[in-house]
Every structure is written in C-alpha cells, then in structure tokens.
Amino acid sequence: MKKRSISEALFDIMNYMFLGVLCFSMLYPMIYVIFASLSDPIKIMAYRGPLLKPIDFSLKAYKLLLDYPMIWIGYRNTIIYVVLGTTINMLLTTIGGYVLSRKNLKLKNPIMFFIVFTMYFSGGMIPTYVVIESLGLVDTIWAMILPGAVSTMNLIIMRTGFQTVPESLEESARIDGANDWVILFKIMIPLTMPTIAVMILFYAVGHWNSFFNAILYLRKRELYPLQLVLREILIMSDTMYMQTGVSDAEDRLALTRLIKYAAIVVSTVPILCLYPFLQKYFVKGVLIGAIKE
Amino acid sequence: MKISNKTKVNFYDFIKDLKRNKNLYFMILPILLYYLVFHYIPMYGLQIAFKDFSPAKGIIGSPWVGLEKFKEFFVYDSFYVWRIIRNTILINVYDIVFGFPAPIIFALLLNEIKNSFYKRTLQTISYMPHFISTVVIVGIILDFFSRDGLVNYILKTLGIVKEPIAFMSEPGWFRPLYVGSGIWQNLGWGSIIYLAAISNIDSQLYEAAIIDGAGRLKQALYITLPGIMPTIIIMFILRVGSIMNVGFEKVFLMYNPLVYETADVISTYVYRKGLLEMDYGYGAAVGLFNSVVNFGFVILTNYISRKFTETSLW
Numbered sequence: 001m002k003k004r005s006i007s008e009a010l011f012d013i014m015n016y017m018f019l020g021v022l023c024f025s026m027l028y029p030m031i032y033v034i035f036a037s038l039s040d041p042i043k044i045m046a047y048r049g050p051l052l053k054p055i056d057f058s059l060k061a062y063k064l065l066l067d068y069p070m071i072w073i074g075y076r077n078t079i080i081y082v083v084l085g086t087t088i089n090m091l092l093t094t095i096g097g098y099v100l101s102r103k104n105l106k107l108k109n110p111i112m113f114f115i116v117f118t119m120y121f122s123g124g125m126i127p128t129y130v131v132i133e134s135l136g137l138v139d140t141i142w143a144m145i146l147p148g149a150v151s152t153m154n155l156i157i158m159r160t161g162f163q164t165v166p167e168s169l170e171e172s173a174r175i176d177g178a179n180d181w182v183i184l185f186k187i188m189i190p191l192t193m194p195t196i197a198v199m200i201l202f203y204a205v206g207h208w209n210s211f212f213n214a215i216l217y218l219r220k221r222e223l224y225p226l227q228l229v230l231r232e233i234l235i236m237s238d239t240m241y242m243q244t245g246v247s248d249a250e251d252r253l254a255l256t257r258l259i260k261y262a263a264i265v266v267s268t269v270p271i272l273c274l275y276p277f278l279q280k281y282f283v284k285g286v287l288i289g290a291i292k293e
Numbered sequence: 294m295k296i297s298n299k300t301k302v303n304f305y306d307f308i309k310d311l312k313r314n315k316n317l318y319f320m321i322l323p324i325l326l327y328y329l330v331f332h333y334i335p336m337y338g339l340q341i342a343f344k345d346f347s348p349a350k351g352i353i354g355s356p357w358v359g360l361e362k363f364k365e366f367f368v369y370d371s372f373y374v375w376r377i378i379r380n381t382i383l384i385n386v387y388d389i390v391f392g393f394p395a396p397i398i399f400a401l402l403l404n405e406i407k408n409s410f411y412k413r414t415l416q417t418i419s420y421m422p423h424f425i426s427t428v429v430i431v432g433i434i435l436d437f438f439s440r441d442g443l444v445n446y447i448l449k450t451l452g453i454v455k456e457p458i459a460f461m462s463e464p465g466w467f468r469p470l471y472v473g474s475g476i477w478q479n480l481g482w483g484s485i486i487y488l489a490a491i492s493n494i495d496s497q498l499y500e501a502a503i504i505d506g507a508g509r510l511k512q513a514l515y516i517t518l519p520g521i522m523p524t525i526i527i528m529f530i531l532r533v534g535s536i537m538n539v540g541f542e543k544v545f546l547m548y549n550p551l552v553y554e555t556a557d558v559i560s561t562y563v564y565r566k567g568l569l570e571m572d573y574g575y576g577a578a579v580g581l582f583n584s585v586v587n588f589g590f591v592i593l594t595n596y597i598s599r600k601f602t603e604t605s606l607w
Contacts, residue, residue, distance in 0.1 A: 012405070016411070019402055022399075023419055024418075025477070026419060029433050033433065098320070104314070106306060106307055114325070114328060118328060118332040121588045126341070126563065126568070126576035128335040128338075130348070131334050135330075150327050180316040205424055209424075209426035211428055227428045230426075230428045230429065235546055260432060260436065264433065268425055272421065272425075279417060
C-alpha cells in the first residue's frame with residue numbers, strides 16, 4: 001500500500017478529534033447531572049459552569065427524594081408495567097412473527113396488509129381514547145399495556161428473524177410429530193435468541209420510558225408510572241412537598257434543583273446499567289428488521 | 294418490508310388451507326384481535342369527526358352534523374389552524390434538513406476510524422442518549438438552557454452573549470432546541486442502520502478503487518455513499534411519510550404558552566382541544582385531517598421514489 005498523503009493524515013486527526021468531542025458532548029450532560037446531584041445544595045446553587053467533580057460531596061438530595069413516597073409508587077408501577085407489558089408484547093410478537101414467517105399460509109399477504117396498513121393510517125388520538133374509555137380501561141393498569149400490546153415494526157423484525165431459520169429443521173421436527181407450538185418454542189425461539197433479546201430490550205425500554213399513555217389514560221396518582229412522577233419534579237418543578245422541614249427560600253430553591261438532578265440519576269441509571277450487556281445485539285437486531293424482504 | 298407477490302386465493306383453497314393450518318390461524322387470532330380493537334375500531338370511530346359526539350350516546354347514537362366540525366376548524370379557528378399546520382411542517386422540514394443527514398455523516402466519519410477500540414467506544418457512547426427517557430431529556434434541556442444554566446454560562450464566558458438568553462420562553466428558540474436536541478439524542482442510534490449497510494458493501498470494490506488510485510474521499514463518495522443509497526432512500530421515505538406526525542411527547546413536555554406561536558403542533562392542539570376541553574368531535578376532525586395528509590405524503594413519496602430510484606416500500 002502506498003504511503004498516506006498529508007491531507008489524509010490531517011483528515012484522520014481532525015476526524016478523531018471531532019468525533020471524540022461530539023461523543024463527549026453526549027456523555028457530559030449525564031456526568032454533570034451525576035456530579036451535581038452529589039453536591040452540597042447551597043454550594044451548587046452559588047456555583048456556575050462545568051463540574052469536574054461533586055462540590056462538597058453530599059447525599060442530601062437523594063435522602064429527600066427517596067423519602068418521597070410517590071417515587072416509590074412510580075417505581076413500583078413502572079416495574080409492573082415493564083414486566084407485565086413486555087411479557088405480553090413478547091408472547092404476541094413471537095407468535096405473530098412465527099405465523100407470518102410461514103411460507104405455506106394462504107392468507108399471509110392479506111393479514112400482512114391488515115397489519116402494515118396501521119403503520120400508515122390511524123384513527124388518531126381522540127377516537128383511540130374513546131375506544132379505550134368505552135372498554136373501561138381508563139384508570140386501570142391495562143391502559144398502560146393493551147394499547148401497545150404489539151409493535152408493528154417489532155413484529156416485522158421478529159418475522160424476518162424467523163425466516164432466517166433453515167426450513168429443513170422445521171421439516172425434520174414435523175416428521176418427528178412436532179406441532180406448531182413445539183416448533184416455535186423448541187426450535188425457532190432458541191435459534192433466534194439474539195433477535196429475541198433485542199425485542200425484549202426495545203419493549204422494556206419503551207415501557208420504562210413511556211408516559212404518553214399515562215397522561216392520556218391515567219388520573220389516579222397511585223397508578224402513575226415513574227415518568228409521570230418525574231414530569232412533576234422535572235418539568236413542573238413540583239418538589240415543595242419534599243421539603244417540609246426546609247424554611248429558608250434560598251435553601252428551597254437550591255434543593256429543588258438538586259432533587260431534579262437526583263431524580264434524573266435515580267430514574268436513568270437502571271436503564272443505563274442494563275445497556276452495556278445488551279449492546280452487542282443492537283446492530284444485529286436493527287439490521288435484521290431493516291431492509292430485508 | 295415489501296408485501297407484494299399477490300397470490301390469488303379462491304374460496305375452496307382457503308377452506309383447505311384453514312383446515313391444514315388451523316393451528317397457525319388459531320395462533321394469529323389474538324394479534325388480529327389486537328389490531329382490530331386498537332387500530333381499526335378507532336379508524337371506524339373517526340366518524341365522530343362528522344358527528345356531534347357525546348359519550349352518553351356513543352359513536353353510533355350521536356347525530357350527524359356533516360362538515361360542521363371541519364368548518365369550525367378551518368373557518369372560525371383559522372388563525373390556530375394555519376399556525377399548527379405551519380409549525381408541524383416547519384419543525385419537520387428543519388428536522389429533515391438537519392436531522393436526517395446527521396446520522397449518515399456520523400456513520401461515514403465513524404467508518405473512517407480504523408482503531409477498533411476507539412470506534413467501539415464512540416459507538417457505545419453515541420447510542421446512550423437514545424435510551425434516556427423524553428421526560429429526562431427535556432428536564433436536562435430545561436436545566437441547561439435556563440437563564441442561569443450551563444449553556445448561558447458557557448456563552449457568556451466565551452463572550453458570545455452579554456445578557457443570558459431566555460431559551461425556553463423565546464419563540465424563536467423553540468425549533469432550534471427541538472431539532473438540535475433530537476439530533477443529539479438520535480445521532481448515534483440512527484447511524485446503526487447505515488453502519489450495517491456500509492459493512493455489507495463488497496470489499497473488492499474498495500480494492501479495485503485503491504488500485505485505480507482513489508483516495509479516501511473518492512472511496513467514500515463513489516463507493517460507500519452509493520452503496521448505502523438504497524438504505525438512505527428507504528429511511529427518507531419513512532421519514533417524509535411521517536411529516537405530519539411530530540412526536541407529541543417532546544413538544545408537549547418542552548412547550549409553554551409563551552412559545553405556542555412556534556411550538557404548538559397538530560397533535561398538541563388535538564390534545565388540548567379534544568381531551569382537555571372534551572370536544573371529541575372537533576379533536577377527531579383535526580386528527581382526521583392530519584392522518585389523511587400524512588397518508589398522502591407516504592403515497593406520494595413512495596410513488597416518486599419508485600419512479601426515479603426503483604426503491605420503494607411497496
């Protein structure tokens with residue numbers, strides 16, 4: 001290979017630096033929030049500018065936040081929605097994906113059209129609300145689970161995943177007397193574990209972060225998911241009830257900010273902890289679902 | 294994603310198939326039921342856009358009022374109508390112009406990084422914001438862009454501004470913040486699909502190009518970019534196809550009455566009018582208008598793309 005020219009070397013240096021700075025700008029807000037949440041309330045109030053470490057390490061914000069019962073209620077509800085929701089999602093998505101991946105099904109194309117059409121046209125927010133309401137789902141946990149029980153995109157990805165399993169495996173299983181349920185659970189699912197893992201991740205993260213359905217369909221505070229509690233704290237700055245013992249106005253303001261930082265950390269860390277373990281599957285999962293027929 | 298290959302199904306074949314594949318049809322039943330109840334019944338429910346809907350009388354029992362709700366919308370509220378249509382389209386146009394190419398450029402630049410450890414580190418970091426919830430993202434934006442927040446501090450320190458900018462209450466800043474934070478959040482995640490497409494390009498093409506004396510820039514322009522063009526086009530059709538659907542969630546969390554002028558979009562308006570003010574028929578009418586225009590966009594972009602590039606969704 002010929003020697004690299006100067007302009008190419010220059011490009012490399014610029015490129016390495018540019019992407020490094022770019023990715024740092026994605027990471028730094030999280031670092032800042034973590035450092036700030038661990039700082040002393042009064043000191044952080046007076047401090048302006050970037051943080052490179054917590055100022056006078058203090059866990060006061062976490063203590064106030066975790067003393068607030070709504071955080072725990074939100075956490076509990078979100079865990080229920082994630083576990084129950086993802087279970088139902090995966091049952092329907094694997095079964096649906098399996099059926100739609102079978103070649104010999106006469107009605108496959110009409111059914112596909114029936115499903116895919118909903119990606120392009122929908123009744124919209126109000127008629128959907130009317131349906132959910134008339135089914136009696138408003139203010140029940142099912143309003144958080146049933147309206148999104150299947151994601152069309154994920155269903156298509158799953159179907160494509162099953163299509164990659166060699167047909168001969170299915171045939172030999174059939175000769176041994178296996179029916180569709182056995183083939184799905186004993187052959188298909190074990191062979192498509194990476195895709196399944198991605199689906200679980202997508203659905204679980206979706207449930208963890210979702211607040212749209214909660215805004216529309218939930219009035220009872222005891223059903224609120226974590227994200228709605230967070231919205232009260234972060235967007236509406238509603239933290240006063242956590243600071244009943246704090247009298248000074250300046251202190252209150254400082255604590256409000258600090259509690260926000262702590263709330264961000266507490267709600268985001270679980271997802272970010274899960275993420276490195278599943279990251280290796282992303283590319284595969286996204287690729288399978290993307291362009292292939 | 295193509296769903297063509299039409300096969301003719303006659304009734305006799307169908308009964309035979311139903312018997313042979315009864316297990317499969319039984320399995321798919323709950324999924325069909327889900328789509329029927331949560332997608333098709335709401336489409337049927339769209340008729341309340343033409344009715345004076347009252348929950349007590351139900352969808353069928355409410356009296357027809359024809360185009361009354363649309364008239365209310367387009368004639369009496371025309372000030373709001375044009376504002377929400379303009380805002381919806383402008384936010385999308387900005388997002389397509391700035392947001393759509395960003396992951397492609399990022400993928401191309403990342404592809405030029407040869408140190409695999411560095412490359413993987415960059416990738417890992419760049420996917421991360423995608424997994425942070427919208428509520429948290431908006432919470433961070435509100436904090437960083439507040440009058441005494443980090444961004445104003447940096448701008449002031451660098452001498453770019455003298456007085457802190459009120460980002461969140463200035464209508465002119467809503468779109469840049471919305472689109473910019475969207476790029477920040479989705480740059481890395483969006484690039485996955487392009488990186489995957491790049492890795493599928495035949496490496497012999499590059500070898501041949503090197504022999505012909507092509508430098509890195511020429512390789513990127515004449516091999517990599519054309520190689521991922523089908524992926525780009527599909528993603529573009531999908532993006533343009535959802536031009537009337539701005540993510541309700543982020544606008545809803547980010548906006549406040551001070552910036553309605555530039556921030557209020559169709560879905561947030563539907564929410565306020567339809568659900569908060571309980572005018573279901575009106576909300577459904579605005580929503581129907583939105584769905585129809587959006588559907589038109591999908592058909593149109595798909596048609597144009599099929600005609601000129603031979604790449605299409607169907």
